[in-house]
Amino acid sequence: IKQAATMIQEAVSSILKLHSYLQSRTDARVKDYPLMQSPVQMTTILLAYVFSSVYVGPRLMANRKPFHLHTAMIIYNLSMVLLNAYIVYEFMMSGWATTYTWRCDLIDTSSSPQTLRMIRASWLFYFSKYIELLDTVFFVLRKKQSQITFLHVFHHSFMPWTWWWGITLTPAGGMGSFHAMVNATVHVIMYFYYGLSAAGPRFQKYLWWKKYMTGIQLLQFIVVSIHISQYYFMEKCDYQVPLWIHLIWMYGVFFFILFSNFWVQAYIKGKRLPTADNKPKLNGSTIEHITVVANGKHLENGNAHHYSNGKIFLGKVKEI
Template sequence: MLRDAITSVSKLHGYLISRTDARVKDYPLMQSPVQMTSILAAYVLFSVYAGPRMMANRKPFALNRAMIVYNLCMVLLNAFIVYEFLMSGWATTFTWRCDLIDPSTSPEALRMVRVAWLFYFSKFIELLDTVFFVLRKKQSQITFLHVFHHSFMPWSWWWGITLTPAGGMGSFHALVNASVHVIMYTYYGLSAAGPRFQKYLWWKKHMTAIQLTQFVLISIHISQYYFMEHCSYQMPMWIHLIWMYGFFFFLLFSNFWVQAYIKGNRLPTVDHSPKQNGSTSEHITVMANGKHHENGNAHHYTNGKIVMGKVKEI
């Protein structure tokens, strides 16, 4: 039985390699699903087990400068990805309706292949969001939604660009996601820059609204497929998966919206703790790199455990 299982896995691996688009075979992390799956498995293990245990008896690292540089780089990277998606089809030849996969080696198709891979690779860079949380001992910010989103996105995108790197209408959600990340990492960079920038972060609540709008746009765009009289998109399975992805994450982020802004479970609270000079402090602490941490709601986990059961943050 074990030999049969190994043979089946080997045949599946060979099939996947044979189906990999020749235009993307030589890009890093595209030779086999084993590489990227191993990285993501190590990421999950580090996030929920090894990292918290490593930091349990250590002081949190002060990484504000590193986070400012990181967030700025992510803003620039995602802005470049947006530009490349637009120039490789979405602002040039695409109709924004039934846009097919381009299997050619035209300059525009190859440009779409490159930016699709770059978007995929950027998801591995984004794993540093979680690394910053672990090293700063902000375990309460590493929720199920956070870990699932950061691990599922690059894993699912490997399969997408293996078969459809110039994905036509199937690449719209990547364009929207990169656009949203330009806004998000701008916000996180300002958050990491210190208290003097707090007055520029009044739009915190709108971050979740932007996320929700993203999934609505993705779902509406991809839903066109079901109402067209004829659309010969080459990989209809991706249409169904993208629609389910948009709907699923809309529900998850809607839950956060309800918890934070309707039920008030994560709204800022005022800290009235006395200072050394006898005065009281009234301030809100805003976390960088994906999460907002309010004074009075802090939970610092030093026993290596992690909150995974409840969606708290975006």
């Protein structure tokens, strides 16, 4: 017992030392922003998100009818379009369209107005990842549990967790912030699609480009990987935290491989998606197919009907 108590005491002491170290290393320019004071806050929120999405939410909805949240989803998705467009604009005006070279752009350690603007843009991108957790809330309330995949939950929890470390230590990240601007750009397109999809049957004719959402995501990973790969071929680039470069490169390549495989299986071999021809009817409503995009989300036709225990086989809903 005494040995176990000693081990626990040492573990707690190590955690407290790490916490003190992180507080001392937290960039003074970002300390006063919400959710930036400690990793405990954001880790608690994200763990609660995972637990609620996978366990609590589905059980609370098990014996309840799904909510119809079309109006809320339209407002949410269009709001996310505007938010991400604003984030892209701020990234561009605080460096990427003004002073950055798009090559070896170092971490800015100054407190100039433009640098502080970049820090605000970076924090806003980080905070938007918490707002995006509502994607999963809508799935739970609408009993779309089959869409809450491992990849979906992993993406929504891992992104804000890693970005906390990024803007805690390097809030004006130079070339390390490029992937955030690209991601926000893709989300403008993605949430615009979601908004149209949620708006109902009269907008279905405008959703012909559903298939290409995965292609847009793949293009995102290609652009990010090419940009960050410059670091490995430059004669000299004194980027202050090379670890961020390596992590961004691995992230881009990993998801490119993952969703290239999805593209091949779904659109070339046709193994993953039902055909869109001769769509059957269910209570007068057309059953559309579901498309998975590269951030683990599913693009769902706003007029489709699914059941919590149903799967789609060759365009038909089969109860199991």
